[in-house]
Amino acid sequence: MICFGLSAVRTMRAVGLVLPMAVLGLCQPAAAAAAKTTTLGFVVRDWFTAIYNSKFIDECPEGLATSNDETWWRGLSKADRARLTDNGLIQNLNRMPTAMRRGPNGENVCLNPTVVQDPPMRVVEGKYSFGANLDGNTDGQASAKTCKHDNFTHPDGTPGIDNQMYRLIGCVYGWRRGGLPELNAHEGRGTSGLGMTLIEITGVTDPRNSPDVTVSFYRSVDQFALDGSGRPLPYSSYNVDVAKDQPRYGDSLKGAIKNGVLTTARGDVRLPFYGNYNFLHPTIRDMDLTLEIAADGSTAKGSVSGYYNLDEFLYYVGGMVGHTSTGDNCPAMYVAGHQLADGYPDPKTGECTHLSSAFNIGAYAAFIIHPEGSEPKTAKTAAAKP
Amino acid sequence: MILQKMQLAKIAATLVTLSVLLSACGEAEPQAAGAPPAMRRLTNEQYRNIVADVFGSQITVAGQADPLLRTDGLLAVGARSAHITPSGFEKFYGLAKSIAQQVVSEDNRAHLIGCEPANTAAPDEACAKQFFTRVGRLLYRRPLLPGELDTAVSAATAAAQTTGDFYRGLSVALAGMMTTPQFLFVVDTTEPDPKHKGQVQLTAYSKAARLSFFLWNTTPHAALLDAAEKGQLDTKAGLQAQVDLMMASPRLDVGMRAFFDDFLRFDQFETLEKDSVIYPAFTVKVVEDAREQVLRTALDHLIERKQDYRELFTTRKTFITGPLARIYRIPTARPSGNAWVPYECSADDPRAGLLTQVGFSALASHPGRSSPTLRGRAIRESLLCQKVPDPPGNVDFSLFEESGTNNKTARERLTAHRTAPACAGCHKLTDPIGLGLENLDGVGQLRTTENGASIDPSGDLDGIAFADAAGLGKAMHDNPATPSCLVDRLTAYGLGRTPTSGQSAFVAYLKQSFTNDGYRLSDLVRRLATSEAFYAVSPPEPETKPVQAAALASQPQEKAP
Numbered sequence: 001m002i003c004f005g006l007s008a009v010r011t012m013r014a015v016g017l018v019l020p021m022a023v024l025g026l027c028q029p030a031a032a033a034a035a036k037t038t039t040l041g042f043v044v045r046d047w048f049t050a051i052y053n054s055k056f057i058d059e060c061p062e063g064l065a066t067s068n069d070e071t072w073w074r075g076l077s078k079a080d081r082a083r084l085t086d087n088g089l090i091q092n093l094n095r096m097p098t099a100m101r102r103g104p105n106g107e108n109v110c111l112n113p114t115v116v117q118d119p120p121m122r123v124v125e126g127k128y129s130f131g132a133n134l135d136g137n138t139d140g141q142a143s144a145k146t147c148k149h150d151n152f153t154h155p156d157g158t159p160g161i162d163n164q165m166y167r168l169i170g171c172v173y174g175w176r177r178g179g180l181p182e183l184n185a186h187e188g189r190g191t192s193g194l195g196m197t198l199i200e201i202t203g204v205t206d207p208r209n210s211p212d213v214t215v216s217f218y219r220s221v222d223q224f225a226l227d228g229s230g231r232p233l234p235y236s237s238y239n240v241d242v243a244k245d246q247p248r249y250g251d252s253l254k255g256a257i258k259n260g261v262l263t264t265a266r267g268d269v270r271l272p273f274y275g276n277y278n279f280l281h282p283t284i285r286d287m288d289l290t291l292e293i294a295a296d297g298s299t300a301k302g303s304v305s306g307y308y309n310l311d312e313f314l315y316y317v318g319g320m321v322g323h324t325s326t327g328d329n330c331p332a333m334y335v336a337g338h339q340l341a342d343g344y345p346d347p348k349t350g351e352c353t354h355l356s357s358a359f360n361i362g363a364y365a366a367f368i369i370h371p372e373g374s375e376p377k378t379a380k381t382a383a384a385k386p
Numbered sequence: 387m388i389l390q391k392m393q394l395a396k397i398a399a400t401l402v403t404l405s406v407l408l409s410a411c412g413e414a415e416p417q418a419a420g421a422p423p424a425m426r427r428l429t430n431e432q433y434r435n436i437v438a439d440v441f442g443s444q445i446t447v448a449g450q451a452d453p454l455l456r457t458d459g460l461l462a463v464g465a466r467s468a469h470i471t472p473s474g475f476e477k478f479y480g481l482a483k484s485i486a487q488q489v490v491s492e493d494n495r496a497h498l499i500g501c502e503p504a505n506t507a508a509p510d511e512a513c514a515k516q517f518f519t520r521v522g523r524l525l526y527r528r529p530l531l532p533g534e535l536d537t538a539v540s541a542a543t544a545a546a547q548t549t550g551d552f553y554r555g556l557s558v559a560l561a562g563m564m565t566t567p568q569f570l571f572v573v574d575t576t577e578p579d580p581k582h583k584g585q586v587q588l589t590a591y592s593k594a595a596r597l598s599f600f601l602w603n604t605t606p607h608a609a610l611l612d613a614a615e616k617g618q619l620d621t622k623a624g625l626q627a628q629v630d631l632m633m634a635s636p637r638l639d640v641g642m643r644a645f646f647d648d649f650l651r652f653d654q655f656e657t658l659e660k661d662s663v664i665y666p667a668f669t670v671k672v673v674e675d676a677r678e679q680v681l682r683t684a685l686d687h688l689i690e691r692k693q694d695y696r697e698l699f700t701t702r703k704t705f706i707t708g709p710l711a712r713i714y715r716i717p718t719a720r721p722s723g724n725a726w727v728p729y730e731c732s733a734d735d736p737r738a739g740l741l742t743q744v745g746f747s748a749l750a751s752h753p754g755r756s757s758p759t760l761r762g763r764a765i766r767e768s769l770l771c772q773k774v775p776d777p778p779g780n781v782d783f784s785l786f787e788e789s790g791t792n793n794k795t796a797r798e799r800l801t802a803h804r805t806a807p808a809c810a811g812c813h814k815l816t817d818p819i820g821l822g823l824e825n826l827d828g829v830g831q832l833r834t835t836e837n838g839a840s841i842d843p844s845g846d847l848d849g850i851a852f853a854d855a856a857g858l859g860k861a862m863h864d865n866p867a868t869p870s871c872l873v874d875r876l877t878a879y880g881l882g883r884t885p886t887s888g889q890s891a892f893v894a895y896l897k898q899s900f901t902n903d904g905y906r907l908s909d910l911v912r913r914l915a916t917s918e919a920f921y922a923v924s925p926p927e928p929e930t931k932p933v934q935a936a937a938l939a940s941q942p943q944e945k946a947p
Contacts (some may be wrong), residue, residue, distance in 0.1 A: 225708065225722070227667065235711075236708070239719060
């Protein structure tokens with residue numbers, strides 16, 4: 001780059017060069033004559049599970065899933081209801097701990113979801129879903145990497161959409177649009193600086209059209225810089241989380257930018273995640289990213305799809321606080337999840353261990369700062385996009 | 387008759403020029419007439435500095451005095467004609483009361499009072515006298531006159547008797563002292579000049595005050611007052627020694643920071659507002675940092691590295707913080723917090739020099755858009771010391787601001803505007819300069835288009851065409867008015883007034899010396915601070931002098947204890 005901070009030269013390697021700078025010709029790569037490439041950086045602010053909501057909840061013909069609180073309540077005698085709720089004076093949220101410890105020996109059923117057997121969970125039965133065709137077929141038949149499952153059709157008409165995560169949680173009211181767990185997690189990431197994903201696109205020859213780029217994913221150790229209305233400010237700098245001179249994250253995918261839209265091949269990507277007071281480090285298998293970069297380069301929005309580890313997802317749901325507000329019922333979800341998992345069969349049991357999934361993301365242009373001596377991991381050559 | 391006058395004027399001008407050239411060659415300072423003694427109201431910054439120096443930085447100064455009127459480009463000159471209104475006095479009294487209470491508080495009294503009363507519930511004249519003798523000397527910038535000391539001690543005694551508390555009594559008297567003209571105004575006190583019969587000269591204490599406010603923007607420290615008392619400031623060597631000491635101190639930064647804050651009209655930052663919808667990154671922190679960036683850049687360039695003043699308009703070295711980095715759209719390893727880090731842009735970066743910093747470009751803009759006119763005017767008036775007339779009251783803005791016009795860029799809008807003859811004259815002075823900064827939006831963010839149309843950042847400064855902001859910086863560097871203006875302003879700032887016609891030869895000498903010295907500010911400051919002209923005064927002008935000033939100016943006749 002031609003612009004550099006003196007201390008940066010001493011202590012860091014600044015590789016995050018944001019789109020508009022390149023567009024304006026304000027900064028050029030240092031080795032312009034040799035490579036003529038630049039780097040784009042983004043910090044992910046929005047990360048929402050892609051849920052298709054119909055107006056009349058047609059996708060859940062039996063109604064929404066029964067929550068843990070409701071399941072517990074139904075199982076109580078009238079006398080127990082009175083005893084455990086101070087004659088009904090204790091409100092739902094406050095009786096949550098009691099409702100959670102409904103195992104036969106008082107176990108927390110979200111931490112021990114197999115100690116009770118609940119009625120089957122209501123799951124999505126609709127035709128449509130967002131997401132992608134992860135397995136390459138449209139009939140949902142099992143393969144070496146998948147288990148038999150039902151496919152969706154994308155609202156745009158594309159058949160063969162795999163999204164068993166949506167099928168699992170799409171009828172839980174907390175996970176539907178505007179639901180508490182998603183919004184609470186979103187808010188938590190915005191104010192805490194935890195679980196912040198950085199996307200770095202290197203090898204960019206033209207910010208709007210680059211045939212061969214590498215997309216790497218890191219975690220930031222810096223919080224969002226926000227404007228007066230709480231939105232992230234574009235062009236902020238974020239330091240990469242480093243341990244032992246290596247980025248703690250840093251998996252990469254190959255990709256291309258066409259008319260301002262980045263698409264990647266698929267590959268396994270470990271990501272940082274934080275939400276509802278839980279930390280996760282999910283490796284999304286066969287993940288791809290589609291990112292539509294705004295013309296001025298300051299923002300981007302897109303989607304991620306891939307296979308999400310079921311155990312990690314159940315761990316996340318089980319560890320969330322406030323299940324009365326989310327509508328989850330861990331024991332029923334545990335059973336349904338294992339029934340619906342459609343990716344990566346366990347070699348021993350043959351049971352699938354991953355859920356096909358899709359997420360909508362929003363990001364802001366950012367400078368991604370690599371502390372000096374911390375070399376990004378070598379880009380993996382991912383499998384061709386199906 | 388007129389012809390004769392013109393010839394005489396020419397001859398006089400030639401003589402002045404010759405005198406300057408000769409003196410500059412020989413480094414000899416020309417004779418300069420002094421100006422009548424004056425009194426200057428303390429600025430807010432000076433007030434805070436004095437309180438911190440005398441009582442410590444733990445004392446909070448919670449409030450501000452009435453603003454000063456900028457005169458001839460400087461608040462420091464406006465301070466000379468400042469009055470204190472009844473409401474302004476109330477503010478000073480409120481400040482003084484609060485400060486005095488803090489000084490005598492249980493937390494501070496042990497180390498600020500310097501003595502302990504025999505009985506805290508009763509007056510103690512000896513302790514009060516000891517306190518006011520020491521503190522009064524620093525506050526009044528000279529030893530207290532016997533009557534002044536008696537007044538303070540008597541007030542403390544009376545208040546202590548009334549309240550039954552020695553410290554409250556001390557507090558009342560201290561607050562009273564801090565609301566006297568002797569404290570609130572820096573008064574030029576004079577005495578007969580023994581070398582020139584019928585002439586007057588500044589007292590040594592007034593010299594110390596002038597020097598101290600110029601270099602450190604605060605009251606003279608005890609050692610400087612000691613030097614004044616011993617007559618050391620009345621000798622060339624003694625004065626130079628004190629100037630050397632003060633210029634070697636890091637506190638010179640405080641003084642020069644105050645000068646540049648005034649010179650660049652940065653008091654406007656106090657009321658700077660931008661549309662947060664249009665410029666969300668322009669936060670309160672950015673405002674604070676933008677002001678500091680310019681000052682920090684200037685001090686580093688001029689004081690720390692002793693570089694050519696003109697290169698301040700072309701330098702690519704500066705300092706940034708995280709909030710500023712977002713405006714400049716550059717990476718930083720310190721995105722949050724208040725850390726300042728050195729930063730340098732390469733030769734082909736459009737940003738170069740002071741004019742492309744947010745502190746200048748955002749200040750000279752409208753809340754929601756840039757303004758070549760405001761920027762051009764700021765350059766003319768602040769940096770080149772040229773006057774641009776105010777716009778007429780009946781400007782028809784519809785010519786260029788109405789929606790539906792095809793004027794997408796500021797250049798197009800201003801071109802339309804200049805079709806109005808009444809506007810054309812002044813805009814010719816400002817717009818060709820300000821258009822050079824059009825690649826910087828209303829808060830100084832880089833851009834190449836406006837409303838979808840490409841921006842042409844070319845312009846002209848006094849016949850020198852330039853292609854862009856960096857070119858404008860180069861044109862400023864090469865413009866003779868640039869260093870000349872700095873000398874004019876610095877001299878006026880130090881003197882507290884616009885130099886008189888009798889001082890023009892001296893100012894010309896300073897300009898020539900500045901050139902000879904490679905446009906180094908520290909040399910200019912030293913030359914000014916050690917010059918005879920800097921301390922020269924003429925006899926007071928009773929008929930034009932405010933009554934209060936005249937009364938105060940006569941006070942040195944009384945001998946200090």
